[in-house]
Amino acid sequence: MRTAEIMLREYSEMLETALADYLSRLSLPLTDRLKKAMSYSLLSGGKRVRPALLLEFYKLCGGIPEKALPFACAVEMIHTYSLIHDDLPCMDDDIMRRGKPSCHMVFGEDIALLAGDALLTLAFESALSAEGFDPEKIVKAAYILAKAAGMNGMVGGQVIDIETESGSVDLETLQIKHRNKTGALIKACAQIGCILAGASETQTETAASFAAHLGLAFQIVDDILNAEGDSEILGKPTGSDAEKGKTTYVSLLGLEKSRELVGELTGQALELLDKFEGDAGQLRELTVMLQSRQL
Amino acid sequence: MRTAEIMLREYSEMLETALADYLSRLSLPLTDRLKKAMSYSLLSGGKRVRPALLLEFYKLCGGIPEKALPFACAVEMIHTYSLIHDDLPCMDDDIMRRGKPSCHMVFGEDIALLAGDALLTLAFESALSAEGFDPEKIVKAAYILAKAAGMNGMVGGQVIDIETESGSVDLETLQIKHRNKTGALIKACAQIGCILAGASETQTETAASFAAHLGLAFQIVDDILNAEGDSEILGKPTGSDAEKGKTTYVSLLGLEKSRELVGELTGQALELLDKFEGDAGQLRELTVMLQSRQL
Numbered sequence: 001m002r003t004a005e006i007m008l009r010e011y012s013e014m015l016e017t018a019l020a021d022y023l024s025r026l027s028l029p030l031t032d033r034l035k036k037a038m039s040y041s042l043l044s045g046g047k048r049v050r051p052a053l054l055l056e057f058y059k060l061c062g063g064i065p066e067k068a069l070p071f072a073c074a075v076e077m078i079h080t081y082s083l084i085h086d087d088l089p090c091m092d093d094d095i096m097r098r099g100k101p102s103c104h105m106v107f108g109e110d111i112a113l114l115a116g117d118a119l120l121t122l123a124f125e126s127a128l129s130a131e132g133f134d135p136e137k138i139v140k141a142a143y144i145l146a147k148a149a150g151m152n153g154m155v156g157g158q159v160i161d162i163e164t165e166s167g168s169v170d171l172e173t174l175q176i177k178h179r180n181k182t183g184a185l186i187k188a189c190a191q192i193g194c195i196l197a198g199a200s201e202t203q204t205e206t207a208a209s210f211a212a213h214l215g216l217a218f219q220i221v222d223d224i225l226n227a228e229g230d231s232e233i234l235g236k237p238t239g240s241d242a243e244k245g246k247t248t249y250v251s252l253l254g255l256e257k258s259r260e261l262v263g264e265l266t267g268q269a270l271e272l273l274d275k276f277e278g279d280a281g282q283l284r285e286l287t288v289m290l291q292s293r294q295l
Numbered sequence: 296m297r298t299a300e301i302m303l304r305e306y307s308e309m310l311e312t313a314l315a316d317y318l319s320r321l322s323l324p325l326t327d328r329l330k331k332a333m334s335y336s337l338l339s340g341g342k343r344v345r346p347a348l349l350l351e352f353y354k355l356c357g358g359i360p361e362k363a364l365p366f367a368c369a370v371e372m373i374h375t376y377s378l379i380h381d382d383l384p385c386m387d388d389d390i391m392r393r394g395k396p397s398c399h400m401v402f403g404e405d406i407a408l409l410a411g412d413a414l415l416t417l418a419f420e421s422a423l424s425a426e427g428f429d430p431e432k433i434v435k436a437a438y439i440l441a442k443a444a445g446m447n448g449m450v451g452g453q454v455i456d457i458e459t460e461s462g463s464v465d466l467e468t469l470q471i472k473h474r475n476k477t478g479a480l481i482k483a484c485a486q487i488g489c490i491l492a493g494a495s496e497t498q499t500e501t502a503a504s505f506a507a508h509l510g511l512a513f514q515i516v517d518d519i520l521n522a523e524g525d526s527e528i529l530g531k532p533t534g535s536d537a538e539k540g541k542t543t544y545v546s547l548l549g550l551e552k553s554r555e556l557v558g559e560l561t562g563q564a565l566e567l568l569d570k571f572e573g574d575a576g577q578l579r580e581l582t583v584m585l586q587s588r589q590l
Binding site: 031125173 | 322408413430442454468
């Protein structure tokens with residue numbers, strides 16, 4: 001049986017080969033540090049949940065995963081660029097990421113900034129180079145990606161995070177922040193997988209709703225892990241949210257209620273998967289796995 | 296007669312209305328500073344040469360300029376994002392831009408960084424939302440835009456700039472730097488205009504070659520102006536390249552030879568325009584105007 005873990009591993013391998021191939025196309029002289037910085041952050045592991053979600057929805061709706069790789073790569077590039085920029089001194093000033101020094105600690109702030117810029121741009125180069133699709137689908141999928149990553153999505157959510165850093169926020173603001181900062185890209189993954197596979201609008205919306213539930217549960221688990229997780233497993237300090245006086249689901253609802261909410265969201269996400277006719281077994285397993293993850 | 300100056304003014308007006316419209320779509324709460332920062336840099340004047348080039352080639356090859364506005368806006372957004380990021384303290388650390396404090400001086404480094412990220416992303420959202428085109432053309436044009444802005448274009452050129460900052464470089468390296476840092480996007484403008492209008496490959500290549508000559512001349516004029524220009528007209532300090540010991544066309548070739556080279560490149564650019572059947576009068580005038588500009 002192909003478990004969710006095997007699925008993630010398989011997709012990760014496919015993805016990393018494709019990502020390394022994109023980076024190998026950097027052909028200008030004197031850009032060695034840029035290539036190393038992009039590669040350092042892009043190929044530093046990570047769960048690769050976003051691209052897996054995209055590829056698995058594409059498969060669920062009738063596609064052959066390999067074909068959608070240019071979009072899966074694009075999503076991972078955008079995720080990685082956002083981490084590089086978030087870690088910069090003028091942003092979160094994080095010196096560690098995934099148990100290693102963050103990009104700017106190794107390559108300097110200027111190269112890290114540009115590595116982020118290059119990855120964000122390469123994401124669209126990658127997506128727009130997808131072959132074997134009706135161009136209309138590519139335009140639609142790439143547009144959704146841009147929207148999810150931009151001012152009314154990921155970047156906007158990051159700004160809300162900055163604006164609410166000092167001082168507590170209410171639950172609604174917290175939700176808007178996460179829906180955009182992390183949720184928008186996760187939702188886009190599910191939508192893009194469906195669109196590329198030619199799924200109906202109803203199916204695409206169901207997938208989007210599933211991903212929205214999953215993304216929110218994912219974030220609450222993040223907050224729980226930060227509050228009580230093992231910093232060695234996480235590869236970054238725990239308890240840092242509380243220290244900074246940051247409002248989280250845990251600070252607003254407490255640990256128990258937060259865990260309950262994760263359970264509810266997971267249940268609702270699983271119900272939404274029932275609406276698909278194909279084999280959603282791995283997506284189910286992934287959903288449950290993410291709920292109980294330790295990192 | 297519609298002179299190049301009138302053309303630039305007409306396109307600027309169209310463009311600014313469209314740009315303001317995109318910014319007005321930022322709908323998330325608590326993102327007011329982001330919107331102001333994006334607007335501050337995007338709507339702060341500038342010659343708008345890049346979008347004008349795109350729109351005028353689109354027109355030259357049979358299109359109605361208004362239709363190509365989403366791509367013209369995209370190009371200006373990418374140009375603006377690059378200026379915001381270039382001005383950041385970890386990059387060129389420039390406190391002034393177009394006679395006003397640079398974006399991060401007004402809005403802080405974090406918001407400036409994110410305004411840049413948002414503009415780069417909005418560029419693709421804008422381009423991919425273009426209406427009334429064969430989707431194949433949109434994919435092709437947006438792909439060219441991404442490639443020109445990315446690691447093998449603008450970002451790569453910026454990295455070469457950083458890597459060659461201390462110490463002198465030879466003419467070939469200087470050319471590679473400028474061909475990518477500023478030339479790639481200018482070239483893409485001409486190509487995109489042609490592609491959207493359904494021009495032949497030969498025409499598109501001629502346009503690209505024209506733009507490459509224009510872009511190089513533009514850069515050399517920049518170097519000349521920096522060496523001898525009036526800082527009050529330019530809105531930024533002059534003589535700064537020489538002070539920093541930066542290699543420029545002027546430092547390598549001297550003022551006279553640099554001026555000669557601008558003349559040659561301009562001549563070659565004008566010859567390339569002869570190959571188009573339509574009215575290239577404004578493009579001609581623009582080419583001559585840029586050669587003799589004072590800012």
